[in-house]
Amino acid sequence: MRFSDLLRVSIRQLVRHRRRYWGVMLAIALGTAGFITIITMGRDLKQNFNRDLELLGRATIVKIYFENRPTFQHQKFETATLEALRRMPGVRSASLTVNTHWSIINNKGIEYPFTLLGVDDAFWEVCGFSPQQGKVVSFENNNLRQRVAILGPGLAGTLFDRQDVVGSTLEIQRDLYTVTGVLKDVGLGDLRHFAFIPFTTAQDRIWPISQANRIYLRCLTWDDVDKVVPLIPQVIQASQYAPGLKVEVAWDQVKRVKSVAWWVELFIYSSIAATLVLGGVGIWVVMMAAVRSRTREIGLKKAMGAEDQAIMAQFLAEAVCLSFTASLAGSLMGLVIVEVTSWLIKSHPTQELFLFCVMIGLLVAVGLGVAAGLYPSLRASRMEVVSAIRYE
Amino acid sequence: MNSQYATLLDNGPLIQVNRLSKSYSNGHGVISILRGISLEINLGEMVAVMGPSGSGKSTFLFILGLLLPASSGDYYFLGQDVLNLSRADQADFRRRRVGFVFQNCDLFENSTVYENLEFPLIYAQIERQERPEHIVAALERVNLANRLHHPANLLSGGERQRVAVARALVNQPQVILADEPTGQLDRQNGIMVMDYFNRIVSGGETSMVIVTHDPQVAARCHRVFSLEDGLLHEN
Ligand SMILES: Nc1ncnc2c1ncn2[C@@H]1O[C@H](COP(=O)(O)OP(=O)(O)OP(=O)(O)O)[C@@H](O)[C@H]1O
Ligand SMILES: [Mg+2]
Numbered sequence: 015m016r017f018s019d020l021l022r023v024s025i026r027q028l029v030r031h032r033r034r035y036w037g038v039m040l041a042i043a044l045g046t047a048g049f050i051t052i053i054t055m056g057r058d059l060k061q062n063f064n065r066d067l068e069l070l071g072r073a074t075i076v077k078i079y080f081e082n083r084p085t086f087q088h089q090k091f092e093t094a095t096l097e098a099l100r101r102m103p104g105v106r107s108a109s110l111t112v113n114t115h116w117s118i119i120n121n122k123g124i125e126y127p128f129t130l131l132g133v134d135d136a137f138w139e140v141c142g143f144s145p146q147q148g149k150v151v152s153f154e155n156n157n158l159r160q161r162v163a164i165l166g167p168g169l170a171g172t173l174f175d176r177q178d179v180v181g182s183t184l185e186i187q188r189d190l191y192t193v194t195g196v197l198k199d200v201g202l203g204d205l206r207h208f209a210f211i212p213f214t215t216a217q218d219r220i221w222p223i224s225q226a227n228r229i230y231l232r233c234l235t236w237d238d239v240d241k242v243v244p245l246i247p248q249v250i251q252a253s254q255y256a257p258g259l260k261v262e263v264a265w266d267q268v269k270r271v272k273s274v275a276w277w278v279e280l281f282i283y284s285s286i287a288a289t290l291v292l293g294g295v296g297i298w299v300v301m302m303a304a305v306r307s308r309t310r311e312i313g314l315k316k317a318m319g320a321e322d323q324a325i326m327a328q329f330l331a332e333a334v335c336l337s338f339t340a341s342l343a344g345s346l347m348g349l350v351i352v353e354v355t356s357w358l359i360k361s362h363p364t365q366e367l368f369l370f371c372v373m374i375g376l377l378v379a380v381g382l383g384v385a386a387g388l389y390p391s392l393r394a395s396r397m398e399v400v401s402a403i404r405y406e
Numbered sequence: 407m408n409s410q411y412a413t414l415l416d417n418g419p420l421i422q423v424n425r426l427s428k429s430y431s432n433g434h435g436v437i438s439i440l441r442g443i444s445l446e447i448n449l450g451e452m453v454a455v456m457g458p459s460g461s462g463k464s465t466f467l468f469i470l471g472l473l474l475p476a477s478s479g480d481y482y483f484l485g486q487d488v489l490n491l492s493r494a495d496q497a498d499f500r501r502r503r504v505g506f507v508f509q510n511c512d513l514f515e516n517s518t519v520y521e522n523l524e525f526p527l528i529y530a531q532i533e534r535q536e537r538p539e540h541i542v543a544a545l546e547r548v549n550l551a552n553r554l555h556h557p558a559n560l561l562s563g564g565e566r567q568r569v570a571v572a573r574a575l576v577n578q579p580q581v582i583l584a585d586e587p588t589g590q591l592d593r594q595n596g597i598m599v600m601d602y603f604n605r606i607v608s609g610g611e612t613s614m615v616i617v618t619h620d621p622q623v624a625a626r627c628h629r630v631f632s633l634e635d636g637l638l639h640e641n
């Protein structure tokens with residue numbers, strides 16, 4: 015039997031009996047689409063989840079600073095160092111800060127100490143800034159050297175009795191600062207009790223203010239933390255003299271997030287695997303039923319001189335066509351899902367990865383078709399002609 | 407035609423069967439269905455086999471078509487011993503030498519007339535562009551060329567049987583084995599099919615073995631045999 019005939023006859027068979035097959039095809043298509051989406055979007059989705067999983071703590075935020083020893087008092091980070099850190103693969107953003115400790119006496123006469131942090135624009139991306147009140151105003155570009163402040167929710171709560179504090183003023187070193195926003199109380203850690211003012215304002219107006227000796231760095235995903243952190247000292251030392259360097263990571267939280275992510279991934283992959291296994295079992299059942307209901311057809315074909323291999327090839331080809339077509343449809347679904355999701359989360363998964371997944375998906379489908387169709391086809395080919403013809 | 411057969415064609419019979427026997431074992435024991443059948447059929451001959459139900463007529467046809475192995479005896483087709491062919495050669499024999507018309511006129515459902523006739527050609531590895539010619543020629547012999555792309559399920563009973571005959575003819579076999587080809591047809595359609603059969607064998611290149619219950623069908627054959635108690639008698 016020629017290959018072109020085999021293909022033509024098999025496809026014809028599938029098309030004419032599509033009602034018998036579409037359930038199985040749907041299962042395989044869904045499995046393929048899921049597989050393609052998860053793999054293609056995996057990294058981008060992780061970055062997105064990452065933002066939300068900040069709930070679990072600041073797992074991807076790394077704090078880099080100089081140990082406060084008398085001899086190293088005047089250590090600071092150079093701009094070139096900051097740039098070098100930002101360029102590291104797996105780093106989302108890094109922010110250079112200056113700080114000082116300050117305290118404010120509120121209207122009831124109670125004194126509150128807090129940390130005052132002068133931050134650049136990148137800081138908001140690093141700490142995952144989303145305002146509880148007020149709006150995201152870029153400190154540096156819009157407020158160069160201006161007296162504006164954003165408060166941590168803890169600090170806002172202790173300083174003011176009211177809820178709505180945007181527009182209130184704050185006196186720091188006899189200057190009045192306008193509060194433009196309050197951070198959302200999510201995964202901030204000790205930043206809850208900080209006040210943030212523009213980097214330039216802090217350097218101009220606050221005295222004493224520290225050197226720019228603290229960098230907050232944020233990794234793309236929790237998986238990157240492991241890879242990025244050991245390289246940080248090297249990168250810094252390549253660009254400047256840095257004795258007493260400290261890198262602080264919330265390892266506990268990284269571990270916790272990773273284990274959650276691992277379970278989630280396991281769940282997703284096992285559901286895809288389950289769908290595919292289901293598809294395989296579906297092919298098996300459908301093909302067994304087809305062999306049984308087409309017993310007479312098989313007998314007839316053998317009486318016409320079809321060899322055993324031809325019968326076997328035909329049923330096998332039908333099973334493979336079935337799973338291949340389903341997988342092709344799944345790839346299309348996957349393409350749509352990937353396009354929509356990447357539009358939603360504004361990311362750009364690589365085309366190579368997508369095509370690679372499609373290839374793998376199609377290969378798996380062919381394998382599935384062969385594996386699940388093998389036994390039914392073998393049974394069909396082994397059938398005795400006369401009993402097949404006499405079969406009612 | 408294969409040269410191996412060609413020399414024998416002029417002097418020997420197409421089919422030569424000697425002391426052919428067949429028994430089935432059915433769990434409780436062995437039952438003898440055919441007990442030493444001998445028969446010769448020449449090219450261009452139309453032979454009828456009659457006999458009561460269960461006498462083994464279908465069994466005999468299946469053995470002639472190499473669908474069933476015989477228990478003992480000899481079977482020469484154009485002088486070649488075909489009982490001991492390998493499985494692949496048996497399939498090849500069926501592809502090129504024999505055309506079957508079965509008792510319950512099986513067509514491939516959900517297929518057109520054309521597709522039904524195409525399968526024997528597919529298995530015989532005939533080029534795709536050459537197939538329509540063979541198919542139309544076969545259909546013309548049963549006067550159904552105008553139903554070329556008709557769905558098989560929508561044919562009348564008589565038409566179905568004629569398509570089954572055309573399908574048996576499409577590979578230009580030397581013998582057509584027909585198991586009650588008119589059994590499910592009314593008188594008029596039965597006569598029509600027999601007319602086609604007469605025309606087919608009149609070319610002298612095809613023989614035919616027809617199993618039938620109908621004496622009128624048997625009357626139109628060159629020779630009539632009856633199978634009883636496992637033995638074949640010429641009437
Ligand atoms: N595989 C088998 N195992 C056991 N017995 C069988 C088998 N096949 C057929 N038989 C028996 O062999 C006998 C002959 O069967 P066959 O079909 O050849 O009869 P037939 O002459 O064609 O009958 P009918 O005219 O009803 O078609 C029957 O009694 C049948 O039950
Ligand atoms: Mg019979």
